[in-house]
Amino acid sequence: MKSETGFDHALFDRFPTKDERPEAEEEELKRIWCAPKGWEYLTVVNNNYVGIYYLGTAFLFFLLAGVLGLLMRVQLAAPLMHVLPQATYNQVFTMHGTVMMFLFAVPMVEAAGVLLLPQMLAARDLPFPRLSAYAFWAYAVGGLAFFGSLFIGLAPDGGWFMYPPLTSKAFSPGINTDFWLLGIGFIEISAIAGAIEIIVGVLRHRAPGMSLDKMPIFAWAMLVFAVMIVIAFPSVILATLLLEIERAFNWPFFDATRGGDPLLWQHLFWFFGHPEVYIIFLPAAGMMSMIIPTVARAELVGYRLIVLAMVATGFISFGVWAHHMFATGLPPMTAGFFSAASMAVSLPAGIQVFSWIATFAVGKPRFNTPGLFAMGSVVIFVSGGLTGVMVALVPFDWQVHDTYFIVAHLHYVLIGGMVFPLFAAMYYWIPMVSRRPLSERWGRWIFGLMFAGMNIAFMPMHLSGLMGMPRRVYTYLPGSGWDVLNLVSTLGAFMLAAGVLLFLIDMARNFRLAPDDGEAGNVFGAGTLEWLPTALYSTRSIPVVRSREPLWDDPSISDNVEQGRYFLPRSATGRRETIVTSPLLAEPQYLQIMPGPSFWPFAAALLTAGFFLALTVQAYLFAGVSAVLGVLAVIRWLSETDIRVPEREVDIGAGIRVPTYATGPQTHGWWAMTILLIVLGMIFAMALFGLAFLWSNQPSFWTKPPALSGAVPLALGYVAIVIAAGATRLLHRRGAVWAVVPVIAAAALAPVLLWLDIGVWLKTLAPDASGQGAAVYALLTLQGMIVGIAALMALYLGWRKMRGLIVDGASNTLDLVCMFTAYVGAQGLVATLFARAIGA
């Protein structure tokens, strides 16, 4: 086989090794990856714990939002009910939708990734365990505080997509909307942190030999999911930032009377919002594609097609956002393109569904609980998909827009595409982490109640919608013909809830966490690596992967792994560590030294949440203090990373030696920074789009921008920043002691350039003067944010240099600071030129 990195694949034939491993090795692994005690539960970072915390919290949000759903159903059970007053109903449906989408669905699948991926890839952990812990705590604390707003009557009430002008200061003067904007913006940041972790983990932490074609389909799904988050979420982060700025400082981004445009919000929101549906669906589909072959006792039909379908879904789902805006009067040509893409996106989803059906058909399916939920999911999801194709037809959409038909459609898609697969997954994977599996007998009842309940609740909504019942109404008049349908819906909702309640009881009876050995194990006879025997350090040794279902193809693999006959049977450096492999063919490249438990990610998350909450309630002093302390906590946490160990090269098994430190584009840190820069680039690109959009839609409000020629000195300054950042890397590699100087100088130059640019614009246009002014100053604000971060990074780099931590060969921190600073220069350059060129 041709090598990707120069690694000789014949070396894989040395495994499994023959010799006995000393027992002390396993003891040492246990010591290094030991279980937490007492308050250490707050500082754990390994995926076994963080994954479970994450799943538990996300499920809690499912229950809370489910209760809100039931409350709405009680209110709508009959006409003119008085359970929820009108204003409270508005808060309840907004919170139900928001919590389900942002606090349950996305975090739940991300959590499944954190828990399952290291096991499936046979890595000791994901590449940035502290980042996972930070992402979890930020989400948990922020999410609970956000949900708490409901109890003090301050919950947002503008619907889960928060359209202005309803949510502008004029029509929503309270801080309810700010809770949504700051809370969601913040939770998105935690989702992005998780996505970075997953992308780098899937591409760089696979067991040796697990080339892309042997990767479990769930890992593929998580990879596409995480890439989609990186592309889609920046748009909603920008949107929430802009709306918050509009509300706080009166910059009219979305105010049509002052040269803004409310449709800009819709574009930004749905550019995120529709891919979001697939962001939720793909991991769930990945789970289904893992469960169905086991349940059907057959290989997955069409593995290649499914991979292709997932990647294609990732692409095409970005071409459908405006189908949520068909009723806003889009130009016919635009509507046509979006209609075409909306129909096209159902093809890849169809491929997956047919592949599952075919796998069931060729195998000998067992109708156990995971199997039932999987089949139920297919039926429900396909029904939702069919109504989706109906609403992709523009004239049909005009008829049913904002009616209960849409409520029915979205629940069929979300419950079929995500909730049922999730229950299948819980029944399927719980034996992997619990001493006992869940009860099969109860499972069938639970499935029955949930399946029947779901259809009884949501099927009638198609009819009530077609009969004209609008969504988001707190009550209706008798005699409209909707009474019986609504009553049936409510009964169905309670039936569904009864199924969930039984599930909780079953969990209480049977779920006993066994993170450190003793789990029930492979009760369904699956073939993938997560079913290898594991403890807190994951598998005892990391196997060589030779097929897609190694446990089916090599019955002795579990024993050999357990006996330490593969890679890394011991700790090579006495620390937490895992093997970093190449992205295509998974050839071992270097040993990553992993950080252990730490208080700082937890503290940083609390302080970040404190910062955002304080901003919401306008406690600016507290916000400032939280921000400063938060930054210090992050610096403290980082100071313990990027450390060299005395052993420069170690034996990772069978005499194969790899370095313990690597630099440059092959490192996991470099990859993470690249992804972060893509996120920033996307936020910036969406801001540029915003400016261009306002220019094309509100030309009468346009002011002639400053001359392009006047920007030449600024542009040269930004080019100098990029060059200085590159020069630092070069000088460092050549051994110059003062190599850090150019990049620090560049970081100091960036605020000066920004200051000069703001001075020029202030002479032309004020930020609250028009949509153009707001959009231009938004670009400058974004630049200001990254300039600030670059300055902090430069200070940190200087501090490390003074402490003697930037030495020859250990340049990762330096590389990352240079990358970021170069990006600051590039973004500054584009912003300066673009804002002057548009409408010149």
Place this chain on the structure above:
Amino acid sequence: MKTWAILLGGLLVWAVHFFGLYAIAEFAPSRMLTVILTVPCLAAEALLLIYALRLDRDEAFTRWRRSVAVGGTGLGLVAVLWQALPPWFSG
């Protein structure tokens, strides 16, 4: 990088075409412009498809890579054609 380009090429061309069409519809609606954009995109898809069909298939990995690339460019080709049609049916 080469392998990623092979795997994703067809869909990347689709993305360029889609966002190009959107930009035309948003900023300068014209049927002619959609044709000017579509023809090179179709040509690119066709070339990529031919390239993908000729790729090695001597090992499991290269076989897999080839079939995903062929599928991706094939799908891209059809999708580009499909999404170029609406201007000819709308007013």
